[in-house]
Amino acid sequence: MAKLQKIFPGNRKIRLFFRVIHGNPFFDFSINDLNEKQIMNLKEINRSVILFCSSDFYLKNFHFISLNSTIEVESGNDCKSLQTKEQMVTGNIGFDVYLKYLKCVQPSYLVWILFMNFIFQLTSLYSNVWLSNWNDALGNEQYFKLFIYFLLGLAQCE
Amino acid sequence: MSNFRHFSGNLGIRNLFINFKFITGISLTLSTFAISFGGLKAADKLQKSLLNHTFKLPLIYFYDTPSGIVLNRFTNDIQTIDTLLPINFRDWTSTAFTVISIFLLFSFQMPMIILFLIAILVVYFFILSVYITSSRQLKRMELNSMSPILSHFTESLNGKSIIRAFKNQKL
Numbered sequence: 011m012a013k014l015q016k017i018f019p020g021n022r023k024i025r026l027f028f029r030v031i032h033g034n035p036f037f038d039f040s041i042n043d044l045n046e047k048q049i050m051n052l053k054e055i056n057r058s059v060i061l062f063c064s065s066d067f068y069l070k071n072f073h074f075i076s077l078n079s080t081i082e083v084e085s086g087n088d089c090k091s092l093q094t095k096e097q098m099v100t101g102n103i104g105f106d107v108y109l110k111y112l113k114c115v116q117p118s119y120l121v122w123i124l125f126m127n128f129i130f131q132l133t134s135l136y137s138n139v140w141l142s143n144w145n146d147a148l149g150n151e152q153y154f155k156l157f158i159y160f161l162l163g164l165a166q167c168e
Numbered sequence: 169m170s171n172f173r174h175f176s177g178n179l180g181i182r183n184l185f186i187n188f189k190f191i192t193g194i195s196l197t198l199s200t201f202a203i204s205f206g207g208l209k210a211a212d213k214l215q216k217s218l219l220n221h222t223f224k225l226p227l228i229y230f231y232d233t234p235s236g237i238v239l240n241r242f243t244n245d246i247q248t249i250d251t252l253l254p255i256n257f258r259d260w261t262s263t264a265f266t267v268i269s270i271f272l273l274f275s276f277q278m279p280m281i282i283l284f285l286i287a288i289l290v291v292y293f294f295i296l297s298v299y300i301t302s303s304r305q306l307k308r309m310e311l312n313s314m315s316p317i318l319s320h321f322t323e324s325l326n327g328k329s330i331i332r333a334f335k336n337q338k339l
Binding site: 111120126 | 188209233265300301304
């Protein structure tokens with residue numbers, strides 16, 4: 011960073027950009043602000059490939075197209091960055107987000123899902139209840155078979 | 169032979185038991201089908217709306233934002249909506265119904281257990297609040313960190329002629 015500020019004196023915000031602007035008509039590339047040696051210097055510091063140096067006189071920003079990452083060198087002047095940073099949401103996800111997804115899933119499917127889950131729970135519970143009733147109604151001879159059923163159920167448990 | 173006779177005597181009861189199991193299986197299958205189709209519908213709708221909104225954006229947006237951010241929305245986020253969300257939704261609904269049924273059954277059978285269940289709920293809520301905050305933020309950070317990689321790939325692919333011209337293929 012200190013080396014970069016030595017290379018670029020003055021109140022300028024210099025940004026090394028993470029993009030290759032290829033054939034963009036809005037910016038014409040010129041290396042009039044820098045000479046070959048300075049670019050080579052940057053190459054050494056940055057350990058990256060610097061391909062172009064563009065100067066946009068409107069925003070007074072220098073864009074160095076590198077293949078590394080975005081490096082900011084601030085030196086007083088508050089120029090606005092061209093590139094927007096990706097925003098990251100923090101905090102809990104509101105109920106409206108879930109509601110939005112559920113609206114996309116369509117209420118007809120949703121009713122179907124809930125109803126079928128309800129039926130599933132009801133029948134799976136009641137089949138167990140029915141098994142116990144059945145067991146009570148039977149005589150002693152069936153206990154061995156039910157014990158095997160119990161063992162099988164035990165083996166199913168995770 | 170005696171066993172067979174015994175079973176044939178209780179055929180009605182056994183059939184009813186089998187029927188319950190049959191309905192259980194059918195309902196589980198149908199709910200899974202509904203979730204799969206609903207998830208597909210939702211994924212389709214969300215992807216179309218994302219595409220529509222992206223096409224209607226002003227041109228300056230595509231200059232301002234790195235292409236990785238746009239690509240990230242169309243690859244990672246859409247993949248999450250396509251695959252992860254329906255599976256998690258299915259798991260959530262089945263687990264919620266199981267928990268509710270267990271709670272109801274227990275509290276009908278012995279009402280004193282409700283106190284114990286409330287204690288368990290408090291403990292679980294604490295674990296949930298600790299776990300879900302870190303898990304959620306980690307997931308977001310993971311998604312965000314994908315964007316620069318994607319921009320790197322696309323932009324070096326776009327500028328491969330320039331890279332070749334300056335003989336900088338090796339990083």
